[in-house]
Each structure stands twice: as C-alpha cells, then as structure tokens.
Amino acid sequence: MATIDDRNADTLGSAAGHGHDEGSYLTPRGGLITTIWDWATTVDHKKIGVMYLAAVLMMFFFGGVAALAVRTELFSPVREVPGEGITGQWLGSFLGNPDASIAENNNLYNRAFTLHGAIMVFMVIIPSVPAALGNFFLPIMIGAKDVAFPRLNLLSWYIYVTGSIFGIMSILMGGVDTGWTFYTPYSTTTDADQMRVVYMVLAAFILGFSSILTGLNFVVTTHKLRAPGMGWFDMPLFVWAVYATSILQVLATPVIGITLLLLVFERLFRVGIFDPGLGGDPVLFQHFFWFYSHPVVYVMILPGMAVINEIIPVHSHKKIFGYRSMAFASLGIAAVSFLVWGHHMFTSTGELAATVFSALTFLVAVPTAVKVFNWLGTLYKGSISMTPPMVYALMFLFLFTIGGLTGLPLATLSTDMHLHDSYFVVAHFHYVMMGGTIIAFIGGLHHWWPKMFGRMYNERAAIVFALVQFVGFNVTFFTQFILGTRGMPRRYASYVDEFQTLHQISTFGSYILAIGFTGSLAVFVHSLLAGKKAPQNPWGGLTLEWHVESPPSTHNFHKEPIVHHGPYDFDTILPPGWDPKDYPVPNAHEQAEAYAKAQHSHVGSSHH
Amino acid sequence: MTTVPIRETESHATATGAVPWHKYKAAHHFRNKEEEFDGVKLGMWLFLATEVLLFSGLFCAYAVFRILHPEAFTNGSSYLDWRWGGLNTVVLLVSSYTMAASIRNVQLQQFARAKFNLLFTMACGLAFLCIKFLFEYTPKWSGWFFVLDPALSHHEDSGKRALGGLFHFVEGYGGKRPGEWFDYPFSTDNYEHLWWSVYYSATGIHATHVIIGMGLIAWVYLRVRKGMYGPTHYTGVEMAGLYWHLVDLIWIFLFPLLYLIH
Ligand code: HEM
Ligand SMILES: [Cu+2]
Numbered sequence: 001m002a003t004i005d006d007r008n009a010d011t012l013g014s015a016a017g018h019g020h021d022e023g024s025y026l027t028p029r030g031g032l033i034t035t036i037w038d039w040a041t042t043v044d045h046k047k048i049g050v051m052y053l054a055a056v057l058m059m060f061f062f063g064g065v066a067a068l069a070v071r072t073e074l075f076s077p078v079r080e081v082p083g084e085g086i087t088g089q090w091l092g093s094f095l096g097n098p099d100a101s102i103a104e105n106n107n108l109y110n111r112a113f114t115l116h117g118a119i120m121v122f123m124v125i126i127p128s129v130p131a132a133l134g135n136f137f138l139p140i141m142i143g144a145k146d147v148a149f150p151r152l153n154l155l156s157w158y159i160y161v162t163g164s165i166f167g168i169m170s171i172l173m174g175g176v177d178t179g180w181t182f183y184t185p186y187s188t189t190t191d192a193d194q195m196r197v198v199y200m201v202l203a204a205f206i207l208g209f210s211s212i213l214t215g216l217n218f219v220v221t222t223h224k225l226r227a228p229g230m231g232w233f234d235m236p237l238f239v240w241a242v243y244a245t246s247i248l249q250v251l252a253t254p255v256i257g258i259t260l261l262l263l264v265f266e267r268l269f270r271v272g273i274f275d276p277g278l279g280g281d282p283v284l285f286q287h288f289f290w291f292y293s294h295p296v297v298y299v300m301i302l303p304g305m306a307v308i309n310e311i312i313p314v315h316s317h318k319k320i321f322g323y324r325s326m327a328f329a330s331l332g333i334a335a336v337s338f339l340v341w342g343h344h345m346f347t348s349t350g351e352l353a354a355t356v357f358s359a360l361t362f363l364v365a366v367p368t369a370v371k372v373f374n375w376l377g378t379l380y381k382g383s384i385s386m387t388p389p390m391v392y393a394l395m396f397l398f399l400f401t402i403g404g405l406t407g408l409p410l411a412t413l414s415t416d417m418h419l420h421d422s423y424f425v426v427a428h429f430h431y432v433m434m435g436g437t438i439i440a441f442i443g444g445l446h447h448w449w450p451k452m453f454g455r456m457y458n459e460r461a462a463i464v465f466a467l468v469q470f471v472g473f474n475v476t477f478f479t480q481f482i483l484g485t486r487g488m489p490r491r492y493a494s495y496v497d498e499f500q501t502l503h504q505i506s507t508f509g510s511y512i513l514a515i516g517f518t519g520s521l522a523v524f525v526h527s528l529l530a531g532k533k534a535p536q537n538p539w540g541g542l543t544l545e546w547h548v549e550s551p552p553s554t555h556n557f558h559k560e561p562i563v564h565h566g567p568y569d570f571d572t573i574l575p576p577g578w579d580p581k582d583y584p585v586p587n588a589h590e591q592a593e594a595y596a597k598a599q600h601s602h603v604g605s606s607h608h
Numbered sequence: 609m610t611t612v613p614i615r616e617t618e619s620h621a622t623a624t625g626a627v628p629w630h631k632y633k634a635a636h637h638f639r640n641k642e643e644e645f646d647g648v649k650l651g652m653w654l655f656l657a658t659e660v661l662l663f664s665g666l667f668c669a670y671a672v673f674r675i676l677h678p679e680a681f682t683n684g685s686s687y688l689d690w691r692w693g694g695l696n697t698v699v700l701l702v703s704s705y706t707m708a709a710s711i712r713n714v715q716l717q718q719f720a721r722a723k724f725n726l727l728f729t730m731a732c733g734l735a736f737l738c739i740k741f742l743f744e745y746t747p748k749w750s751g752w753f754f755v756l757d758p759a760l761s762h763h764e765d766s767g768k769r770a771l772g773g774l775f776h777f778v779e780g781y782g783g784k785r786p787g788e789w790f791d792y793p794f795s796t797d798n799y800e801h802l803w804w805s806v807y808y809s810a811t812g813i814h815a816t817h818v819i820i821g822m823g824l825i826a827w828v829y830l831r832v833r834k835g836m837y838g839p840t841h842y843t844g845v846e847m848a849g850l851y852w853h854l855v856d857l858i859w860i861f862l863f864p865l866l867y868l869i870h
Contacts, residue, residue: 145637148647216654224647225637254658258665262809270788271805273669278787279799284672288665 024454024551043150046552048157049136050452053445055157056128057521059164063119064514069112071476071510074503077495109493110177117180118200122207123164125433126296128441129303130249131160131214134242136452138218140545140552141236143227143561148220156213163206170199179491181289184274184282188266198267205260208253211299215249218242227544229563236543236567237326241306244330248295248302248337256292259285283348290341298337300433302330304400304440305371308393311447312375313568314541315390316382317585320568322374329367329374336364346416354413361411368404372397383585387539388462392443395470399435403428406481421491424484430477439469442520449524450538454551455531462523469516475509537577543567547576626831629838645843652847656854659817663858666810670865673806677799684803685869687784689759692743693867696736697859703732704856707825707849714842719832722845726829729852733822740815745808746775751782807866814858821855824848 025046028035039047139147147153170176173196178186182204187197222243226235235243263285265271272278274285313320320326342349342357349357375397384390406428409415419425450456479502488499495503537546544561545552565573574583638644674681706725713722742754752775753760760776768777783792786808790801828848831837837845 148637149651150635150637212658216651216658219654220647220651223650224643250654250658251661254661255665257658258662258813261813262665262669265805265809266787269786271809272787272802273673273805273809275787279677279802280805281672281676284669288668 023553024549025554026454026551041154043146043154044554045135045139045147045150045153046452046556048153049132049134051157052127052135052160053132055161055164056124056132059119059123063116063124064517066112066116066119068510068514070109070116071507073109073112073493074495075507077497077500077503106493107177108175110179110491111175113491114176114179115171118167118176118204120433121180121296121300122204123160123167125300125437126207126211127160127214128437129307129444130218130242130245130299131156131211133307133441133444133448134218134303135214137448137545138239138242139221139225140548140556141239141543141567142222142225142230143544143557143563144221144225145555145557147217148224149217152213153217156210156217159206159210159213163203163210166199166203166206170196170203173199176200181293182260182263183289184263184266184280184285185276187263188275189277195267198264201260201263201267205257205264208257208260211249212253212257215246215253218246219250222246227561227563233324233327234563234566237309237320237323237330238306238543240327241302241309241330244334245299245302245306248299248334252292252295252299252338255288256296259288259292283345286345286348287341290344291338294341294344295334295337297429297432298333300437301400302333304396304437305330307440307444307447308375308396310541310543311389311393311443312378313382313570314447314539315387315393316379316384317540317570317583318378318382318568319570320374321377321380322370323566323568325370326374329370332367333364336360336367340364343411343416346413347420358411358413362408365404365408365411372401372404385539386463387446388457388459388466389443389447389539391463391466392439392446395466396436396439396443399431399439399470399473403431403433403435406431419484421489422484423480423488423490426490427477427480427484430480435473435477439473442466442469445524447539448545449527450534451545451550451552453528453531454534454549455527456534456538457523457527457531461526462520465516465519465523468519469513472509472512472514472516476506476513477509479503479506479509535577537575540575540578540583542569542573542575626834626836628835629841632836632841641841648843648847649850652850656850659854659858663810663813663861666806666813667861667865670806670810673799673802674869677797677802680797680799680803682870683795683797684784684800684807685866687748688744688807688867690867692739693863696739697863699732699736699739700856700859703729703736704853706732707852711842711845711849714832714837714845715839717838719835722832723829726825726832730822730825730829733818733825736818737815740811747778747781748784749782751778751780752776753778753781810862810866814855814862817855817858821848821852824851 025044029038039051042048135147135153139145176187176196177190178197178200182197182201187201190197222235222239262271262273266274266280270278272280274280274282276282309320309326340357340361340363342353343361346354346358375393406424410419410425410428446457446462483499483502483506486499488495488502534550536548536550538550540546542565544563547561548556570585632641634641634644638647706728710722710725710729713719713725743757743759747753747757747759752770753763755774755776760778763778763781766777766779769775770777780793783790784804785791785801786805787801790804792800795801825848828837828844831844837843
C-alpha cells in the first residue's frame with residue numbers, strides 16, 4: 001500500500017476556489033434545448049451514469065407495479081368465479097377485457113410475473129449498480145477523467161434504451177407468459193401467431209449487448225487509466241468488485257446472446273434446435289440459459305457487495321478488514337460461478353452431473369462467507385456512524401446472509417427435490433437480489449447522492465423509510481420461505497385455502513415495501529428541490545471521489561491526481577475536507593498531530 | 609495525495625475534422641497515444657473473446673446434435689461440396705494476408721498499396737458471400753442453380769428458367785432447409801432437418817460477421833484516404849485487421865466441421 005501523503009492546500013479538494021473556468025458537470029451550458037441536446041450527446045461518464053440512473057429507476061417503477069399486481073392477485077385463492085381474479089381486472093381492463101375468464105385470468109397472471117421478472121432482472125438489477133453508480137464513480141475512484149471509450153459508453157446507454165423499448169413493445173402487444181427464463185417449449189409454442197416472444201427475447205439480447213459493452217469499457221478503464229501511484233492493490237474495493245463483474249459480463253453474456261438468437265430463429269424460422277416437437281433438445285436450452293444466468297446472478301450481487309465495501313469502512317471510519325481477501329474473493333466468486341449452472345437443473349440432468357454440480361455449488365459459499373466475515377470484522381470496534389447508508393449496509397448484511405444461507409438447502413440434492421420450483425426458491429432469490437443488490441443500490445445512492453447532485457437529504461426521514469423497507473421486505477418474503485417448505489409451487493395464480501393467511505401477510509408486506517420505496521423517492525426529490533448544499537466530504541471518505549467538489553467538475557480533477565495512500569487508511573490519514581474536531585474518531589487529535597509531524601519531517605525530501 | 613498539472617491535449621477524439629496522422633495526439637483522457645493504442649487493443653481483444661464465446665454456443669449445439677444424431681450429420685454434410693467450401697477458405701486466407709499487408713503498408717507510408725490491399729480484402733469478402741449465396745444457399749434451399757454453377761452439368765435440367773436465364777431449376781434438389789421448412793424428398797434420416805438448422809445458423813451468423821467486417825474495412829479505407837492513418841497512428845486499421853482475422857479463423861473451424869465429416 002502506498003505511503004501517506006499530504007493534504008496540502010493544493011489538493012483537489014480545495015480546488016473549488018482555484019478560479020478554474022470549468023464548473024460542475026451539472027451546470028447547464030445554455031437554454032433548455034441546448035441542455036437536453038447536451039445530455040443526449042454527452043460522452044461524460046457522469047452524465048451517462050445519471051441517465052442510466054433515471055432509466056433504471058423508471059423501469060424499477062414499472063417492474064414494481066407488476067409485482068404489486070402479482071401480490072394482489074395472490075391475496076385470494078381465486079379458482080372458480082370468472083371476473084374475480086385481480087390481475088384479470090387490472091391488466092384485463094388495461095388490455096380491454098375486464099371480465100376475464102379463469103383461464104384468461106391465469107394467462108394474464110403469467111404475463112404479469114414474466115413482466116416483473118424480465119424487467120427487474122434485465123432492465124433494473126443488472127444495470128443498476130455497474131451502469132449507474134459504476135459509470136459515475138469508477139473513473140473518479142481510479143483518478144481518471146473518463147472511461148476508456150466514452151462514445152462507446154454513450155452507445156451502450158442508447159442500446160439499453162432500445163432494448164427496453166423492445167421489451168415495452170412486447171408488453172404493449174399483450175405481454176409474454178414464459179417466465180423470465182424463456183424455457184422452451186413455452187417460448188416456442190405460446191402466442192404462436194404473434195411476435196411478442198420474439199420482441200421480448202430480442203429485448204434481452206439487445207440489453208445483453210449493452211451490458212457487454214459496459215463491461216468491456218470498465219475492464220479497459222481499470223487496466224489502463226489508473227492514476228499514477230495506484231497499483232492494483234491500492235484500488236478501492238468498489239473498483240475490484242465492479243471489475244470482477246465486468247469480466248463476468250464480458251465472458252458470460254455472449255452465451256446468452258447466441259442462445260436468445262437461436263431462440264429467435266426458433267420462433268421466426270422454426271429451426272427446431274430447442275423444440276422437442278422438431279427433434280430439438282429443450283434441456284440444451286436450459287444448459288445454455290443457466291450457463292449465462294448463473295454467472296449473471298453474480299453480475300447482480302458483486303456490484304451490491306462493491307457498494308457495501310465502500311459504505312462499511314467509510315461510515316465506521318475504520319480500515320477495511322482483509323483487503324486482499326476481499327479482492328480475491330470477488331475474483332474467486334467470478335471464477336467459481338462458471339462451474340455451477342447445473343444447480344438450476346437438478347431435476348433435469350443426470351444423477352452424476354447433479355452430484356458434481358451440487359458439490360461445486362457449495363464452493364461458492366466460501367468466498368461469499370469470507371466477504372461477510374470481513375465486513376463484520378470491519379464493523380468490530382469501528383466508530384460507527386448510524387447514517388442512512390450505514391443503515392442500508394446493515395440491512396444488506398442481515399438480508400444477504402439469510403439469502404446466502406438458504407442457497408445451501410437448495411444446493412443440497414435431497415432437499416432441493418422438495419424445494420425446487422417452490423416459493424422457497426422465490427424467497428431465496430429475493431433475499432439475495434432484492435435484499436442484497438437492490439438494498440445495496442439504494443444504500444449506495446444514499447452514500448453518493450451528495451456527491452452526485454451536490455445536495456444533502458433529510459437523513460432522519462431516509463432512515464425511517466429504510467426501516468419501513470426492512471420490515472416490509474421481511475414480511476413479504478420471510479413468509480414465502482414458509483409457504484415454500486409447505487409445498488406452495490411458484491408461478492400459479494391460485495392455491496389451496498390453507499395457504500391463504502401466509503399469502504395475505506406477504507401481500508401486506510409488499511404494500512409496506514411500496515410505501516418504503518415511495519418514501520425514499522420523496523426524500524430524494526425533496527433533496528433536489530430544497531436540500532442543503534452538500535460539503536465536499538460529508539461522511540469522511542478517503543477514496544478519490546471525496547477529494548473533489550460535490551458535484552464534481554466536468555473533467556473530475558483539476559490536476560492529475562497522484563495517489564499516495566490506500567483507500568481505507570483511516571488510521572493514518574484524516575479524510576480530505578475534514579476538521580479533526582469534527583471527525584468522529586476519538587483520537588483524531590493525536591492522529592492529526594502525528595500526521596503533521598510526519599508531514600514536517602518530509603519537508604525537503606522530495607517525493608512528488 | 610498530490611497532483612501534477614493536468615496535461616494539455618490538442619486533438620480530442622471528439623474533434624470533428626479529420627486529424628492527419630502525424631498531428632494525432634490522443635483522446636483527452638489518455639496520457640498519450642501509446643496508452644490509447646494499448647487500451648483500444650485490449651478492448652478489441654476482449655470483444656473478440658465475446659465473439660469466440662458467441663460461436664462456442666453454436667459449436668456446442670453442433671457437438672450435442674452430432675453426438676445424438678450422427679447419421680443425420682454425415683448424411684447432411686454429404687450434400688455440401690467441399691470444393692466450394694475449400695475455395696471460400698482460400699479466399700478468406702488470401703484476404704487475411706492482404707489485410708495484414710495493408711497494416712504494414714500504412715506503417716511504411718505506402719498509402720496507394722494500402723488502399724489497394726484494403727479494397728482487395730473487401731472484394732474477397734464479397735466473393736466469399738457470392739459463392740455462399742449463389743452456389744451454396746440458393747440451390748440447396750430452392751433447387752435453383754446459378755447458370756455458371758459447374759454442378760449443373762451433373763443434374764438433369766428441368767428446363768425451367770428464371771431472371772432471364774440466369775437461374776436454372778433442378779427438380780428434386782431443393783428443400784434442404786432448416787427445421788420445419790425442411791422438405792427434401794430423398795432424406796434418409798429423420799433428424800436431417802436439425803443438421804440444416806445448425807448449418808444455416810452457423811454459416812448465416814458467420815456471413816453476417818463477414819458483412820460487418822467489410823463495413824469496418826470500408827470505414828478504415830475512407831479514413832486512410834483522408835490521410836488519418838500513418839506510421840505513428842494506425843489504430844483503426846489494426847483493429848479492423850484483428851476483427852477480419854477472427855472472421856477468417858471462425859471459418860477455418862466451420863469448414864472442416866461442416867464440409868469434411870464422414
Ligand atoms: C451462497 C450462495 C448461493 C447458493 C448456494 C445458491 C444456490 C441456489 C440454488 C441451488 C438455486 C436453484 C434452486 C432451484 O431452482 O431448485 C438457486 C436459485 C436462484 N438463485 Fe441462488 N444461490 C446463492 C446465491 C445467490 C445469489 C447471490 C443470487 C443473486 C443475486 C442468487 C439468485 C438466484 C436466483 C435468481 C435463483 C432462481 C432462478 C429461477 O429459477 O428463476 N443466488 N440458488
Ligand atoms: Cu445459480
């Protein structure tokens with residue numbers, strides 16, 4: 001790790017008063033039209049990050065509405081009376097058929113959960129942290145002016161939007177009922193007369209392309225654009241985890257690309273590669289699909305971990321525990337994730353293969369646990385500030401641990417035979433994807449919001465809504481573990497009466513969640529409209545983004561940074577823009593003195 | 609952390625006019641053009657890796673179906689003429705050579721030769737596509753043979769003509785189509801349509817790559833004409849070259865797997 005260096009008056013942080021002509025990246029350079037054009041054609045990674053953020057939040061809203069439709073349908077076990085099903089009434093009236101029969105209602109229900117799953121996976125979680133927060137912060141954190149290929153970056157955003165439009169078109173044409181997994185033969189036989197499946201599959205294909213380009217861009221950026229003095233092991237762990245994610249995106253996505261392309265050929269030209277009716281092999285589709293989609297669950301969780309890697313040390317003002325093991329755990333997870341796809345197919349592969357896949361799956365738990373223990377080790381004896389980001393990080397630890405641990409009974413062959421395709425699986429992946437990635441994403445937004453938009457927000461309200469989300473989440477999904485172990489299968493619009501109470505509790509939970517998210521949104525909107533101006537370094541972070549103004553200037557840095565300290569050296573360095581007496585660490589004064597001394601003895605000895 | 613003054617860069621990547629090669633600096637976020645070149649090259653190699661993985665899915669499907677239905681594959685393959693495939697292999701290999709030569713030419717400021725070699729490479733791409741569509745796809749798909757096709761002499765001419773005699777129809781030859789569209793009357797294996805599915809998907813996706821590669825080379829050609837590449841800056845030519853070699857390489861694998869199996 002690099003040595004400590006100064007906080008002299010010339011550092012970037014105090015650059016605000018330097019009289020440079022370039023202002024914040026948010027300063028409009030003209031009228032409304034000019035500004036819109038400016039954003040639409042920008043190659044600034046920060047603006048592109050903000051554009052991703054806006055797009056992702058919009059899709060999160062649509063996906064959320066679909067989820068509420070699904071939960072509302074499940075409030076009652078509708079089985080007999082036509083027109084009774086809620087999805088039938090909601091979606092039905094939307095599509096011009098309010099008195100849906102039971103079969104139609106079930107059909108609409110299938111579309112609602114497919115819509116929910118496909119949007120949340122492909123359009124929300126995958127781009128959330130890497131494309132929105134990663135775009136904004138990865139270059140700044142390594143001291144670069146931009147990503148390696150800025151125009152390609154803008155292109156990825158447009159490709160993402162195009163993909164989303166394809167998805168929305170498919171929905172407006174009536175939606176798809178295959179589930180987000182597009183298993184054949186559902187995806188080759190349903191809606192035979194229409195192109196909806198083709199549009200939805202093409203949407204996923206196009207979104208995958210966007211994801212590949214973003215990943216490629218980040219890999220090259222990390223390799224080539226690090227500031228002088230920043231070796232691989234001086235990088236913030238956020239960068240490490242996003243780097244590992246990018247490698248997964250680049251290596252796994254092409255396989256889903258060809259799979260989806262063949263699926264499109266299947267629909268358009270009836271080539272029969274996956275269609276048992278034509279002698280094709282539907283299990284081959286499952287292999288192809290999961291070869292991508294298991295690594296992709298790590299494309300989803302690693303960035304969540306990346307955010308937590310930053311929040312925990314900064315808000316407990318303590319050096320991260322086990323830096324190197326964190327970096328290697330990210331790479332380890334990425335590597336092992338290519339070997340375990342078969343655990344989604346225990347019921348459709350041979351016994352020997354299933355056994356091997358089961359054993360390999362347990363391996364994944366090892367680097368994952370290393371990370372969790374390292375976070376706990378960082379918290380231990382830290383000076384924890386209970387800020388909103390910290391609250392989200394603690395929620396993450398709690399929820400992600402439950403999600404990870406419930407993966408183990410699923411990885412065990414004998415128990416999975418019972419739990420497969422049940423609500424237990426649904427609860428498992430919501431604990432990891434929503435309790436993990438989405439919560440980390442929102443936590444990261446709270447962490448970096450002041451930096452991105454230059455405004456503080458109401459911290460108390462933010463914490464209240466975080467807790468509402470926590471309660472809502474557990475009420476919604478913990479019940480689903482119980483439902484699953486009792487035999488409730490996933491993807492059905494109706495169920496036997498004895499499940500009703502649990503389903504109703506779960507549905508209430510989803511409403512609480514909706515209130516929590518709406519509240520967070522209100523906190524952010526309020527911040528934009530009336531928030532206090534944010535200081536350069538509200539939480540006391542050490543990574544490079546806290547060395548620049550809030551919000552950063554167009555070129556991020558006024559001078560090229562040279563890195564002399566590690567990203568988490570809270571024990572030896574005072575964060576930039578901090579007064580020792582404001583610093584929550586008890587011995588900040590002594591630190592400052594020791595620091596000044598070290599500084600003194602350096603005078604004369606030339607080092608940068 | 610200390611800082612050094614931000615470096616000055618003149619030629620931004622976003623500059624609109626064509627920057628002559630000897631004036632080219634680097635995009636403003638790179639330290640210099642060597643680093644930019646390395647970065648772009650790394651990006652290109654990663655992209656090529658994704659292409660290889662994309663095709664690896666197809667090779668996997670090929671392996672699975674060949675293991676499941678070996679007869680269908682050897683049977684289906686016997687309708688392919690290795691001479692057309694071989695000729696196309698030669699065409700692509702030659703084009704890979706001229707592509708590589710054009711990079712060398714640009715580095716040595718032999719711009720006339722560079723332009724010739726780039727055009728020649730594109731012409732080879734076009735020749736590849738013509739052979740594929742006129743002599744391979746069309747007759748197998750529909751039974752219509754191009755008038756210059758030497759294979760015509762081996763078949764009984766039905767006398768039907770199209771496009772002013774450019775195409776001759778041969779009865780009972782077409783119908784070797786993928787999946788559900790397969791209706792070749794003399795097939796001997798129930799799964800032969802799967803062979804054609806794999807054949808058309810693999811070669812079709814490859815042909816699309818040939819077209820994209822030609823587009824890239826055309827773009828590079830225009831930039832060479834504008835004097836944007838030279839001994840100290842030839843990134844685009846080199847990248848187009850890498851892409852073209854990949855297209856060639858994939859064909860080198862497809863050719864034996866499709867044409868030379870018994
Ligand atoms: C300790 C780590 C984990 C283990 C051992 C594990 C294991 C499993 C297993 C065995 C299944 C298949 C269950 C079945 O279908 O019968 C499964 C499903 C799933 N897991 Fe995990 N998992 C882990 C972590 C994660 C993470 C981190 C994510 C995502 C962020 C994730 C997302 C999913 C999803 C989306 C499914 C269900 C896919 C579907 O069928 O729709 N898992 N997990
Ligand atoms: Cu998995």
